[in-house]
Amino acid sequence: MSALYLFASLLLLLGNAFFVGAEFAVISVRRSQIEPLAEAGNKRAHTVLHALSNVSAMLAAAQLGITVCSLLLGALAEPTIAGLLEGPFHAVGMPESLVHPVGYALALALVVFLHMVIGEMVPKNISIAGPEKAALWLGPPLDRLARWLGPVIRLLNAFANGVLRLARVEPKDEVESVFTDEQLLHLLADSRAAGLLDERRQERLEDALELGRRPVTDVLLPAEQLVTVGPSVTALEIEELAVRTGFSRFPVVDEAGTLRGYLHVKDILDVDDPSAPLPARLWRPVTVLRGTMPLDDALGAMRRAAAHLAAVVDQDGRKLGLVALEDVLEELVGEMHDPDHRQVART
Structure with missing residues (x-):
């Protein structure tokens, strides 16, 4: 027994x-x-x-x-x-x-x-x-x-x-499986201290977290500092602007001040008549973002729209300026050495 x-x-x-x-x-x-x-x-x-x-x-x-x-x-x-x-x-x-x-x-x-x-x-x-x-x-x-x-x-x-x-405690059926930005920053610091991350990777991950806190206006190209072109601009005029400013993309603005798109210098290389107004089909699209939109949301919106430039407006729809995709990416990965990086000419 x-x-x-x-x-x-x-x-x-x-x-x-x-x-x-x-x-x-x-x-x-x-x-x-x-x-x-x-x-x-x-x-x-x-x-x-x-x-x-x-x-x-x-x-x-x-x-x-x-x-x-x-x-x-x-x-x-x-x-x-x-x-x-x-x-x-x-x-x-x-x-x-x-x-x-x-x-x-x-x-x-x-x-x-x-x-x-x-x-x-x-x-x-x-x-x-x-x-x-x-x-x-x-x-x-x-x-x-x-x-x-x-x-x-x-x-x-x-x-x-x-x-x-x-005891004024709300019961939960699921264990909390998400982290706040502050908790993630502490996790990154602990991982760095434990040797799991090098300094460069830690900085990049911290920059990625910061994108969710910073608004688009932090990387805004103000409207008053932009050099724009009209709808009747010619290839010769674009070439002259590119040589004079060193920039590769130029916003197209009509007489009412509405942003219609932008022109890239490489799109005008094969035009038949450099002195004739460029056709509207060469204009690249520009998406519209709110100035209060976080940078990470702006990055996603621009990628979905396949737009390298975006118009930034305030709550009332007034144009504040432009934001370049590369400028947003630089906030994430650091300075980019791209010959096309200098997006828009400023006055």
Whole structure:
């Protein structure tokens, strides 16, 4: 009978380890680690994503399992081990009055040690060290258990959420998996200190984060400083402007002051009559951006529109100037040595 009890105690110890490992796996793994696997057709990954969307239920199931295993382990293992120690104690002549208390104390110490090391510390560290693998193996069984025990889990969650709301804490079903800009900057600094990033890469990543904070007006070419051309401009006039200013792109503005597009010097090289007005089909499109738009959004808008220049307007639609794609990119990657980089002539 003692052997059966010891075997049952071992199963309870391993069960406790499973629930601890599953709990930490669900908390530690990020959705971004699991989503690519789910998209590739991994069924376990799909189940883990469901678990990550119902974290409070998963934690309730894990805590229920840990509590039951711990209580049963204490009730079963300690008296069994204490009983096994009584024979050796009698053999060495230990006084009868000490046999039971000493045996119980040693049994308790052994069970607590095994529970802490095998049942808690080892599975916890395994899940933290490899959360993706741990979640794929431990998450699905925990998810199934939470579904089987649905009514019990919902009852536990209801009580727990009620206590949280009394403490003015809003319960969440998902672990926060996004970071603020400040948190990302701290992560970059920590990665640099750990030698995972060199200084140049750290600066580029920090510049990329800054794009979301800075408005388009930070790289604006003011309207009053631009050298523009009219709709009837000729190839010869563009050539003269390019030679005189060293710029390669020139905004086309009509008599009403409306920006119609821009001309690039390389588009006029093959015209038949350099002294004739250039046709409108040579005008390249210019997209329109709000001056308050963050630089990262502006970069995306210009790339989608395949526009190297964009008109910048205020809230009332008044033209503030132009922004060049290369100027936005320079804020991200540093100065660009491109012969076409100098976009628009300034007065």
